[in-house]
Structures are given as structure tokens and as C-alpha cells.
Amino acid sequence: MNEDKVRNGNKRSLLSGPYALWIAGFTILPLIVIMKYALTDKTGAFTTANLTAIFTDPINRKALWLSLKIAVGTTLICILLSYPMVLAMKHLGLGKKGFSLFIIILPMWMNFILRVLAWQMILSNNGLLNLLLTTLGFEPVRIANTETAIMIGSVYDYLPYMMLPIFTAIMEINEDLIEAAKDLGAGGFTVFRKVIFPLSIPGLLSGFVMVFVPSMTSFVIADILGGGKLQLIGNIIEQEFTTANNWPAGSGLSVMLMLLVLISTAFTMRRKTEGRESALW
Amino acid sequence: MFDPILQLEHITKSFDGKKILNDFDLEIGRNEFVTLLGPSGCGKSTILRIIGGFVRPDSGRVFFDAQDITMLPPEKRNVNTVFQKYSLFPHMNVEENIAFGLKLKKKSSDYIRDKVKYALKLVNLDGFEKRDTLSLSGGQQQRVAIARAIVNEPEVLLLDEPLGALDLKLRHEMQRELIKIKKEVGITFLYVTHDQEEALMMSDRIIVMNKGIIQQAGDSKSIYDEPQNAFVADFIGESNIIDGIMVKDLLVNIQGVDFPCVDTGFGENNPVDVVIRPEDLEIVKAGEGYLTGQVISIIFKGAYYEIKVKVNDYEWMIQSVDPAPIGELVGLTIDPDNIQIMHKPLRDDEEVVRDE
Amino acid sequence: MKRLKDFASGIYIGLIGLFLYAPILVLIILSFNNSRSRVKWRGFTFDWYVKLFANKQIKEALITTVILALASAAIAVLIGVPGALGIHAMSKRRYKVMMAFTNIPMLNADIVTGIALMLWFVHFIPLGFGSVLLAHITFNIPYVILSVMPRIQQMNISVYEATRDLGAGPVYGFFKVLLPEMMPGIISGFFMAFTMSMDDFVITYFTKGAGVNTLSTMIYGQIRKGIKPEMYALSTLIFLAVSAILLISNGISAARKAPKQNDEERI
Numbered sequence: 001m002n003e004d005k006v007r008n009g010n011k012r013s014l015l016s017g018p019y020a021l022w023i024a025g026f027t028i029l030p031l032i033v034i035m036k037y038a039l040t041d042k043t044g045a046f047t048t049a050n051l052t053a054i055f056t057d058p059i060n061r062k063a064l065w066l067s068l069k070i071a072v073g074t075t076l077i078c079i080l081l082s083y084p085m086v087l088a089m090k091h092l093g094l095g096k097k098g099f100s101l102f103i104i105i106l107p108m109w110m111n112f113i114l115r116v117l118a119w120q121m122i123l124s125n126n127g128l129l130n131l132l133l134t135t136l137g138f139e140p141v142r143i144a145n146t147e148t149a150i151m152i153g154s155v156y157d158y159l160p161y162m163m164l165p166i167f168t169a170i171m172e173i174n175e176d177l178i179e180a181a182k183d184l185g186a187g188g189f190t191v192f193r194k195v196i197f198p199l200s201i202p203g204l205l206s207g208f209v210m211v212f213v214p215s216m217t218s219f220v221i222a223d224i225l226g227g228g229k230l231q232l233i234g235n236i237i238e239q240e241f242t243t244a245n246n247w248p249a250g251s252g253l254s255v256m257l258m259l260l261v262l263i264s265t266a267f268t269m270r271r272k273t274e275g276r277e278s279a280l281w
Numbered sequence: 282m283f284d285p286i287l288q289l290e291h292i293t294k295s296f297d298g299k300k301i302l303n304d305f306d307l308e309i310g311r312n313e314f315v316t317l318l319g320p321s322g323c324g325k326s327t328i329l330r331i332i333g334g335f336v337r338p339d340s341g342r343v344f345f346d347a348q349d350i351t352m353l354p355p356e357k358r359n360v361n362t363v364f365q366k367y368s369l370f371p372h373m374n375v376e377e378n379i380a381f382g383l384k385l386k387k388k389s390s391d392y393i394r395d396k397v398k399y400a401l402k403l404v405n406l407d408g409f410e411k412r413d414t415l416s417l418s419g420g421q422q423q424r425v426a427i428a429r430a431i432v433n434e435p436e437v438l439l440l441d442e443p444l445g446a447l448d449l450k451l452r453h454e455m456q457r458e459l460i461k462i463k464k465e466v467g468i469t470f471l472y473v474t475h476d477q478e479e480a481l482m483m484s485d486r487i488i489v490m491n492k493g494i495i496q497q498a499g500d501s502k503s504i505y506d507e508p509q510n511a512f513v514a515d516f517i518g519e520s521n522i523i524d525g526i527m528v529k530d531l532l533v534n535i536q537g538v539d540f541p542c543v544d545t546g547f548g549e550n551n552p553v554d555v556v557i558r559p560e561d562l563e564i565v566k567a568g569e570g571y572l573t574g575q576v577i578s579i580i581f582k583g584a585y586y587e588i589k590v591k592v593n594d595y596e597w598m599i600q601s602v603d604p605a606p607i608g609e610l611v612g613l614t615i616d617p618d619n620i621q622i623m624h625k626p627l628r629d630d631e632e633v634v635r636d637e
Numbered sequence: 638m639k640r641l642k643d644f645a646s647g648i649y650i651g652l653i654g655l656f657l658y659a660p661i662l663v664l665i666i667l668s669f670n671n672s673r674s675r676v677k678w679r680g681f682t683f684d685w686y687v688k689l690f691a692n693k694q695i696k697e698a699l700i701t702t703v704i705l706a707l708a709s710a711a712i713a714v715l716i717g718v719p720g721a722l723g724i725h726a727m728s729k730r731r732y733k734v735m736m737a738f739t740n741i742p743m744l745n746a747d748i749v750t751g752i753a754l755m756l757w758f759v760h761f762i763p764l765g766f767g768s769v770l771l772a773h774i775t776f777n778i779p780y781v782i783l784s785v786m787p788r789i790q791q792m793n794i795s796v797y798e799a800t801r802d803l804g805a806g807p808v809y810g811f812f813k814v815l816l817p818e819m820m821p822g823i824i825s826g827f828f829m830a831f832t833m834s835m836d837d838f839v840i841t842y843f844t845k846g847a848g849v850n851t852l853s854t855m856i857y858g859q860i861r862k863g864i865k866p867e868m869y870a871l872s873t874l875i876f877l878a879v880s881a882i883l884l885i886s887n888g889i890s891a892a893r894k895a896p897k898q899n900d901e902e903r904i
Contacts, residue, residue, distance in 0.1 A: 012725075027775065109883065114856060122659075126676060156657075186385055250752065251756065257748075262744070265744060
């Protein structure tokens with residue numbers, strides 16, 4: 001009987017054959033190829049220069065630093081905006097009907113590029129923001145093509161990705177637990193600190209991964225809102241493959257970027273238990 | 282000298298347009314073990330939650346130790362609750378759960394450690410400090426919930442059907458433990474349950490409720506022996522409830538036969554409800570009892586036989602240690618002391634709860 | 638005190654809502670503006686919508702985008718569902734390895750995924766619709782697997798065994814019992830893959846080659862030259878379409894849910 005189970009188990013695992021092949025061909029192989037490019041120079045000889053370039057070249061360093069700044073800033077702002085939002089929704093009893101979820105999700109479904117575009121129009125020097133400010137009697141601001149603009153665009157784009165997992169995690173918290181905490185003497189903020197927040201951490205970690213990684217590696221937002229003058233590491237990589245036509249250099253930077261991303265998300269992956277991994281959405 | 286620690290005055294509460302409590306009054310004495318007993322929907326849990334502070338009454342007031350706490354939020358009340366679903370914090374281990382309330386009171390860590398140890402000993406979970414709450418069995422979780430509440434030394438402990446999810450043997454064990462704990466810590470217990478055996482066994486005073494109205498209040502014996510209306514009679518223990526006519530004081534007519542009884546004050550030739558407990562009926566030879574009927578069923582229940590005897594249209598239930606063969610004609614007799622007379626129900630909440 | 642909290646909550650939600658929707662509203666309004674100006678309103682017009690429908694380039698891009706999304710999501714399901722079933726049946730160690738590989742495309746920055754795929758593609762195939770399709774399938778499969786896996790884990794395998802016990806063959810058992818159980822996961826996986834594909838820019842950008850354009854890449858290309866107001870019209874239509882889809886799917890799932898038990902029912 002046990003043998004049967006084992007045999008059936010083995011047979012059933014064959015079902016994943018096509019997928020295993022796909023992984024080999026389209027996940028593993030490309031990584032090998034990019035490593036190869038990263039480790040060779042234009043002549044084909046072995047070199048580690050492409051990998052170290054991310055730290056040795058000042059332009060790269062500057063871009064990397066800017067990317068980190070934007071990523072950390074975006075992630076923090078998203079976290080700070082999300083928690084009060086979710087708590088406010090919970091307080092008003094929204095969120096149980098799915099409609100409020102809809103409000104958060106809807107912008108996510110609008111085309112990413114169009115959303116960035118919308119901000120470009122608002123933030124440009126003779127755009128809507130300045131129009132609004134001058135009509136109200138304030139001085140116009142010069143936000144276009146600055147780090148601030150990129151930050152705003154980034155936060156706007158990725159905010160729903162932080163709010164959603166935090167929302168899911170907090171809405172799942174059984175109301176009984178909050179009552180129990182109050183019964184034992186906890187007031188509003190203490191309930192948040194000792195019960196709600198700790199239980200929301202899996203959601204927070206999901207959100208972190210979904211915001212930090214894209215905001216650090218993005219090039220589109222910087223391109224459109226930075227006017228091409230501000231370079232994130234993503235922009236530099238993109239240029240190596242398009243205008244500069246230096247694939248080895250681009251590959252080297254990509255590989256290093258991948259490692260950095262892996263390191264920064266490694267600790268979040270370890271925190272999650274196996275079953276929870278699929279609680280992405 | 283009745284020393285009330287809790288008083289509810291004129292409490293009214295509706296949910297979704299349905300009135301659950303209407304002008305409800307209640308007094309709980311210091312150090313009493315009081316049980317609110319009644320079927321689902323009777324309002325007993327609502328009362329508990331109003332006292333705990335999780336539900337605001339629409340009108341009426343709650344007094345704790347003579348102070349009006351009606352508007353006070355739960356965290357400021359000196360009561361603790363043992364929740365029906367335990368509600369242990371999943372992200373904390375056993376000792377962190379138990380210490381939760383103490384930490385909020387800013388007690389020293391030595392004090393907390395000792396108190397936690399004592400609480401665990403009280404509930405028979407010595408050494409469980411570092412255990413993960415999710416790995417505990419239902420009974421163990423329940424005991425942690427009790428420890429977590431008592432360790433704060435509240436003046437009143439609210440228990441909301443805490444033993445409902447446990448199997449029979451464990452439930453009996455926990456009932457005995459709860460009484461032991463109460464004796465040791467000396468707190469007022471306000472207990473809610475729909476299990477009448479549990480109520481009878483544990484309480485100093487039982488308050489039987491139906492549809493938001495108190496049907497009867499008293500100690501276990503008087504509730505059991507002297508139910509005051511059909512609802513209580515039917516809800517507590519097994520009963521035979523049948524229509525009768527009160528001929529005059531000390532005489533009642535049941536199924537056409539006059540029975541001497543010990544109740545007075547029900548008037549003359551008035552229709553009444555008669556309650557007779559199955560264990561009080563005696564089976565005798567046909568013709569030697571007040572009534573004669575046929576045995577239609579017999580079930581062995583371990584400690585006794587449950588026998589049904591049909592007299593005309595009514596099926597009498599008898600509990601006896603001796604069996605009787607099915608189909609045999611037998612007589613039924615009873616001691617006058619064991620006949621309980623009640624007024625006919627005046628409102629629908631006084632009526633027997635029927636399974637539709 | 639409660640009233641104050643309610644008020645503050647409402648205000649905050651309103652502000653965030655404003656933040657999220659203001660740009661979209663701006664696009665919608667501008668789509669009706671009888672002028673190319675971003676700030677001056679010169680009257681109401683449907684002109685841009687007309688021009689939008691006449692624009693061949695946009696239409697082609699839209700068709701490409703939709704076909705790409707549908708095809709890549711469908712193929713991802715065809716590979717991913719058996720994949721999930723197979724992985725579920727594996728020993729713990731192999732399971733962990735396979736799931737680790739599944740997570741890689743999702744954790745990896747899309748710029749790295751896009752470039753890596755492109756580098757490998759150039760050696761073997763011309764970049765075009767085919768290469769983009771392969772790329773999209775690659776990043777879609779993990780979403781399918783992660784959607785379906787929880788349902789597989791929750792599935793009671795003894796129900797399947799019961800059908801075998803009653804005489805059904807494995808294929809029949811699969812279609813009659815396993816598939817319906819997994820269906821919600823499959824549908825949501827398909828949905829997610831479809832969405833990811835529709836919205837993707839970076840991976841498409843690197844793997845598409847010169848001749849192919851999806852909506853995203855086309856819009857990006859336009860940005861350099863200055864935005865045509867047809868884009869605003871396009872945004873508005875997308876917004877309406879997406880709202881409609883979400884409202885309908887919300888309506889369906891709300892109608893299907895059994896009435897939730899009110900906590901206060903503990904009376």
C-alpha cells in the first residue's frame with residue numbers, strides 16, 4: 001500500500017517535467033549566459049572588471065547610491081502611508097466587503113507607463129501642480145527632473161503593492177484577539193504595538209520585497225520624471241545595452257545588481273514560513 | 282448580607298433591529314459563582330460582553346462596586362474575560378500570553394515571572410512557559426486562557442462558555458478545576474453556559490434566561506426541584522410536563538385522576554402545568570398506581586433505564602434501575618412531594634423551547 | 638473620542654484616495670480637452686477618441702498586447718498546473734528546490750530577467766513576437782504555480798482516491814474531482830498572469846526586437862517625441878475597461894459568498 005503511494009508519487013512528479021525543462025531553459029540558462037557576458041571583456045577574455053565596475057566607476061557609484069536612496073525612501077514612505085490607511089479602513093469597518101480593496105487595486109491595473117506619464121504632466125514646470133499653486137497665490141515649484149519627482153512617481157507607482165499585503169494581513173487578524181488585548185488592559189496604541197503590528201509583519205515583508213526591488217532597479221520612472229539627467233543604476237544598465245552597446249559591462253552591472261537585490265531580500269525570505277509564501281496577494 | 286459587586290440596571294440592547302435585552306436588571310454578589318444559563322440567543326453572552334465593555338447598552342447602566350462604569354472602555358475595567366475561543370495571541374508563547382496584562386501594569390519582571398509560574402501551577406500546566414500556543418491541545422489552550430485572565434487578579438472573572446469546545450471527560454475535569462481555582466483565588470465568577478448540568482454542578486446561584494428575560498434565579502437545588510415555569514422545567518433536567526387542573530389546594534387532576542400534592546395558591550379548578558421528574562415516577566403493577574398504561578420503549582442508559590409508558594395520549598418518561606418489558610401493562614405512582622405545579626405560561630418566553 | 642477617530646480616518650482615506658486617483662482623473666479630463674495644452678482648457682471634444690480609433694499603430698500595439706497576454710497566460714497555465722501537481726508530489730527536499738527556482742523570476746529585478754533572456758535569445762532566435770511570448774510565459778508560470786499550490790495542498794487527496802476506489806480511471810478522476818477543486822486557483826493564476834503580462838514593460842522592452850510593440854513599449858517610445866492626446870483617450874478607455882472588469886468580478890464573488898456570520902451573533 002505504501003509502495004503504491006510511492007510509485008504514484010513518483011509518477012505524479014513526472015507531471016512537472018515540462019516545467020522543469022522550462023526552468024532549465026528559461027531561468028537557469030539565461031543566468032548562465034549573463035554570467036558569461038559579465039565575466040568576459042569585449043575581446044572574449046576572462047575578466048572581473050565588469051563586476052567590480054559597479055563600485056570602481058564613480059558614475060556607477062553615484063547611480064547606485066541614488067538608486068538606493070530612492071528605493072529606501074520609497075519603501076519607507078510607502079510603509080508610513082500604508083499603515084494609517086489600513087488602520088483607518090479597519091476602524092471604519094471597510095475592507096470586509098471587497099469594495100475598498102477594489103479602490104486600492106484599481107490603480108495597479110492601469111498601465112504602469114501611463115501612470116508615470118500622468119505625474120510628468122502634473123509635475124512639469126508649467127504643469128498642473130504649478131498652475132494650482134499659482135492660482136492659490138503660492139510660488140511655483142521646480143520639481144520636474146529632480147530626485148523628488150522620481151521619488152513621488154515611485155511612491156505613486158508602488159504604494160498599492162505595499163498597501164495590499166499589509167491590508168490582507170491586518171484584515172485577517174481576528175477581532176477576538178483585539179478584544180482580548182483590551183480586556184487585559186491595552187489601550188488603542190498599545191493594541192497596535194503589541195498585537196496588530198507583530199501580526200502584520202508577514203504582509204510588511206511581502207510589501208517590502210514588492211516595493212524595494214522594483215524601485216531600486218527601475219529605469220523608466222527616472223527616465224520620464226528625471227528628464228534623462230538623473231541616472232539610476234537601472235538607467236546605466238539600459239544604456240549599456242542600447243546606446244553604448246557594451247554588453248559585457250551591462251551584464252556585469254546586472255549581475256552585481258542581482259546579488260545586491262538577493263542580499264537585501266534574503267532576510268525577508270528566511271522569515272517567512274513555507275506555507276505563507278503564496279500569500280503574495 | 283448580600284454585598285453586590287456588579288449591578289446592571291434597566292439594560293436594553295438591540296442588534297440589527299432585534300431586541301435582545303429589554304429593561305434587564307441583575308445583581309451579582311461579591312465572591313459568588315453565578316451562572317447565566319439559557320439557550321442560544323437568550324442574551325446571556327450579550328450581558329457578559331456589556332459587563333466586559335465590548336458592547337455598549339442602548340440604555341441602562343452598569344455599576345461596578347457602586348461606580349458607574351457604563352461608558353468605560355474595556356481596558357479600564359477591573360474585570361477579565363475568558364473567551365469562548367480562547368483568543369490566545371498566536372505570535373506569543375504561553376508565558377508572554379499570560380504576562381500580557383501584568384506587563385501593561387508595569388510590574389517588575391521578577392513579580393511577573395513568579396505570578397506566571399503560580400498561574401501555570403494553578404491550571405496544572407507547570408513548565409509550559411516557553412511552549413508555542415499553537416502546539417497546545419484545546420484543553421491546554423483553554424487553561425492558558427484562564428491563567429492569562431486570573432493572573433491579573435481581577436475582582437470579577439467573566440467566563441463565556443469556556444468549556445464548549447472540549448470533549449466530555451475533559452469538560453468534567455475542567456469544571457472541577459475551575460471550582461478549585463475559584464476557592465483558591467477568591468474572585469467573583471460570572472459564568473455563561475447553555476449546559477444545564479454544568480450550571481447545576483458549579484454554581485452558587487443560577488440565573489435561567491430565555492429571550493432576554495430572567496425566568497428564575499436561585500441555587501441549584503431550588504431550580505431543579507422547584508421550576509417555576511414550563512421553560513425552566515423543560516430546560517433543566519428531564520421532565521414530564523403535562524396539563525392538569527388544580528382542583529383545590531393540595532389536589533391536582535392529571536389525565537382524569539386526582540393526585541394529592543403539596544402546592545397551594547393556584548385557585549380552584551384552574552388549568553395549570555404539572556412537572557414530574559422521570560426519576561420520581563415509580564412503576565408498579567397495573568392497577569396499583571394512579572395511572573395505568575403500556576410500556577412502549579426502554580433504553581439502557583448505563584446508570585438507569587429510560588422507560589416510556591403511554592397513558593392515553595401522553596408518553597410518560599420514567600427513569601428506573603429496573604427494566605420493564607415492552608408491551609406490558611403497568612401502573613404509575615408518585616409521592617405528592619414530587620409533583621410540581623406551575624402557572625400556565627403568560628408570555629412566550631415562559632414556554633418550553635421547541636425543536637422546530 | 639470615537640467621532641474624532643472616525644472623522645480623522647475618513648479624512649486620511651480621502652487624502653490617500655485623492656493621491657491615488659488625481660493623476661488618473663487628470664488624464665481623463667485632458668482626454669476631452671479641445672487643445673494639446675496640459676493646463677489650458679479649450680472646450681469639450683471627442684476628437685482624440687476619434688483619432689485614437691483611427692490610429693493604426695495604437696491598434697496594432699493593443700492587439701499585440703492582448704494576444705500576448707492571453708497566449709502567455711494560457712500556456713503558463715498549461716505548463717504550470719501540471720508543474721504544481723508534480724512538485725506537490727515530490728519529496729520535501731526536491732519540493733524546496735523546485736519552489737526556490739520558481740521564486741527566482743519573481744524575486745529577480747525585471748531588468749535582469751529581461752536582459753538575461755535577451756542575451757540568450759540573440760544567439761538562437763530572431764527577436765520578435767516569439768521571443769517576447771517565451772519571456773512572458775517564463776515570468777507568468779510562477780504566478781500560476783503560486784496561485785494553484787495552496788489549493789492543491791488543501792485538497793483532500795482521499796476524494797480522488799474515492800473516485801479510483803469506485804472504478805474511475807486516473808484521467809476521469811482528474812477531470813471530475815481534482816480539476817474543479819483547483820479551478821479557483823487556476824482562474825486566479827490565469828488572471829494574475831494576464832495582468833502581469835498586460836502591464837509589463839521592462840522585460841518586453843528587452844526581448845521584443847525592433848518590429849514588435851506592445852502598448853507599454855509604444856507609449857514609452859512616444860514619450861520622447863511628445864505625447865499625443867490620443868494617449869489620454871487611451872488611458873481613459875483603459876481605466877473604464879479595468880474598472881468594469883473589477884466591478885464585475887467583485888460583483889460575482891460577492892454574490893457567491895455565503896452571508897458572513899456577524900460576530901455579534903454570539904448572544
